[in-house]
């Protein structure tokens with residue numbers, strides 16, 4: 001293999017830059033040329049390519065976002081779009097692609113591979129909702145950002161003796177809500193994987209009040225319901241002073257944690273190794289602190305469930 005390409009696609013995640021750096025430097029170490037594709041699959045269609053050298057990825061390991069930019073691209077998901085994307089890569093002499101992103105990115109990767117260009121996927125999304133990997137790049141940073149916000153909100157919640165409903169990201173998955181809720185000591189956590197019961201949430205708040213608790217923190221994943229709606233219900237049932245904070249895209253930015261940088265470095269390097277070994281439509285994942293790889297199509301059909309024991313634990317600890 002003489003030349004490969006790398007792209008980031010879908011929602012950005014802190015640590016994507018560290019992954020790009022690892023891909024570029026591992027490729028160059030092995031004497032392989034490397035091309036960066038701008039704006040994900042949209043850049044493949046426009047042939048928006050840039051040569052990447054050792055210096056191109058200097059001073060980015062600590063930066064959030066992605067130097068390659070990212071986009072969501074509908075045109076790519078037409079047969080003509082996919083064909084032209086692959087032709088653009090092949091005509092540039094590219095023999096393999098590393099695609100960094102979430103499940104949409106992985107689905108695109110499978111389509112490219114089907115058209116004869118080997119692809120390896122790296123899971124990069126704050127949602128942690130990719131099967132076959134315990135961690136996705138960006139999840140740890142997003143959780144730490146959310147926990148930092150909870151700590152600050154707790155201060156003002158205590159001073160004013162208020163109930164705060166905090167909404168975190170995760171349309172279809174409650175990984176961020178559960179991890180941030182457990183680490184942030186939330187009274188209740190509402191996740192898409194489980195129906196929430198407003199009476200249970202209220203009962204917990206009132207129980208806390210009875211034993212002198214000054215505040216309550218309720219964590220809601222965006223896919224469950226709007227935080228505003230939940231806070232209005234709580235207010236109606238308890239008459240307590242209630243406020244809402246939506247963390248939103250704040251969770252997608254910021255300097256990646258050490259763990260996200262290490263994960264990204266290992267996964268980026270392994271993706272290049274796999275391409276060199278002739279891998280086709282594989283994804284890199286981490287299981288039990290070991291970097292593994294799986295067929296992407298197979299992986300996307302595997303269950304990736306939230307740890308219900310952690311959910312139960314959060315309830316026990318917030319009694």
Ligand code: F6P
Pocket residue numbers: 011102125126127169170171222252
């Ligand atoms: O998939 C990552 C994610 O941040 C989700 O948690 C969130 O629902 C979505 O992206 C937001 O997407 P956008 O950046 O298009 O608003």
